[in-house]
């Protein structure tokens with residue numbers, strides 16, 4: 421059976437480890453916090469919605485959906501703010517749930533069907549975090565988990581319900597085995613599982629009342645039913661389209677005809693999954709990005725930045741106020757969208773061996789082959805090494 425390597429990250433959301441990639445999916449300081457800080461906040465959605473009433477977003481490497489969930493959450497927050505009557509500072513629920521001005525389309529891609537299917541169910545706000553079941557990479561993950569993140573981001577229950585609504589029809593029996601297994605129950609939200617069971621029973625007016633009552637009792641009827649009603653209204657009135665594509669991101673995008681305002685690139689690190697960081701893949705993304713659009717990624721790698729530049733983008737950095745450092749890269753077609761330019765040091769690094777990027781001309785090579793070709797190119801290169809450059813340049817004062 422498919423195995424999940426789950427644990428709680430420091431903000432109370434679930435993180436995963438991948439034995440194949442020997443990499444963590446989510447930062448241990450907080451999976452949800454990471455999604456907000458690296459993708460949602462720098463995307464400047466408030467401004468984007470001022471410019472456009474309809475936005476299109478491509479979520480590459482959807483995983484268990486934190487970036488999409490945070491996006492929906494932010495979208496609901498914008499609708500909520502628009503429903504506040506500025507004259508008397510009062511929230512008008514009718515305006516919130518009948519806001520037809522806004523449209524959002526999310527195209528999510530991942531090649532792991534089971535994870536994507538399970539995405540609506542993961543807990544994202546656990547108060548007392550206990551990781552006693554950690555039976556993989558104990559030392560590494562426990563070390564990384566030291567310290568606690570201040571929880572500043574919460575998912576609205578409506579967000580989780582909306583994602584469930586969008587994904588429920590994709591869920592297959594293999595994913596259900598995991599969902600209903602006792603082994604993982606601590607990581608799943610029992611309310612969302614309950615809702616899914618109701619959907620499966622095609623509950624509505626023909627539902628067995630006994631079951632419905634027991635369910636509602638267990639989930640604190642008032643609070644939940646209110647979120648549920650709100651979510652249903654949002655789903656009915658707001659144009660929120662979601663498409664899930666279980667495929668290699670390269671072929672999914674080759675077959676796609678959409679142009680996006682935002683592209684989230686959240687692949688495993690370039691050393692583990694180079695196929696989604698090649699200059700050729702970035703050229704493909706170039707054709708799918710709006711002239712005023714933005715690609716966001718957590719990677720600061722010189723090879724990734726150089727590949728973006730060679731694919732035709734302007735690039736800048738993502739700044740995290742909480743960490744007081746640069747925590748990612750943005751790639752754009754319109755230079756004026758960049759808030760934090762690359763420094764002289766960053767630009768110098770691109771001209772070293774560290775800036776040699778990955779290639780995948782036919783967009784179909786295996787990761788191992790891409791790594792091998794890259795290794796050869798680095799070995800045969802006359803460029804100076806990054807360590808020599810750093811010594812010559814002096815302190816790494818702005819990384």
Ligand SMILES: C[S@@+](CC[C@H](N)C(=O)[O-])C[C@H]1O[C@@H](n2cnc3c(N)ncnc32)[C@H](O)[C@@H]1O
Pocket residue numbers: 444445446455481482483484485486487529530531532535667668669670686687688693695696
């Ligand atoms: C770092 S995780 C993404 C985490 C995710 N954004 C989330 O919120 O949970 C990387 C993801 O890339 C997916 N992946 C790896 N190679 C891929 C490929 N060639 N095409 C599409 N997805 C891929 C993995 O299945 C994994 O879910």
